[in-house]
Amino acid sequence: MTDCIFCKIVAGEIPSKKAAETINVLAFYDIDPSAETHVLVIPKKHIETFLDLKKEHSNILSQMLRLTQQLIKSEKIDRKYKLVINGGEYQFVPHLHWHLLGGEVKKQV
Numbered sequence: 001m002t003d004c005i006f007c008k009i010v011a012g013e014i015p016s017k018k019a020a021e022t023i024n025v026l027a028f029y030d031i032d033p034s035a036e037t038h039v040l041v042i043p044k045k046h047i048e049t050f051l052d053l054k055k056e057h058s059n060i061l062s063q064m065l066r067l068t069q070q071l072i073k074s075e076k077i078d079r080k081y082k083l084v085i086n087g088g089e090y091q092f093v094p095h096l097h098w099h100l101l102g103g104e105v106k107k108q109v
C-alpha cells in the first residue's frame, strides 16, 4: 500500500532497525520505545487490522508467532515480556502489528 509507513519500512523506503525477518514477516525496533525492549512484528503484506486476519493468512500468522518466540529468546526477555495488539482508536498505524515488550515497561503502548 503506497501511503503506509510500515509498507515503506518493508520496502526499505523508510529506514528501520531490523530485529529479525522471515519470508513473510518483519520484526524491527520501535522508534519510540515504551519498554527496555520494544519490537514490532508485522506481516510484509499489507493487512490493516487484527480483525482483517483470515484463514488464508494462517501461514503469515504462524510465522509471526514463531518469529516472536525466537525474539523472546534472542532478546533475552523470556523472564519478563508481553505482547500487545492495538485496535480501533488505539491503533495509530493501520498495518497489522503487535508490540513485543520486554523488561521494564515505561509507558503504555
Ligand code: 5GP
Residues within 6 Å of the ligand: 005, 014, 016, 017, 028, 029, 030, 031, 032, 033, 040, 085, 086, 090, 091, 092, 093, 094, 109
Ligand atoms: P500502534 O499505536 O499503531 O499500535 O503503534 C504504532 C507504533 O509504531 C508506535 O509504538 C510507534 O512508536 C511506532 N512507529 C511509528 N512510526 C514508526 C517508524 O517510522 N519507525 C519505527 N521503527 N516505529 C514507528
Ligand code: ZN
Residues within 6 Å of the ligand: 001, 004, 005, 006, 007, 008, 045, 046, 047, 094, 095
Ligand atoms: Zn502497510
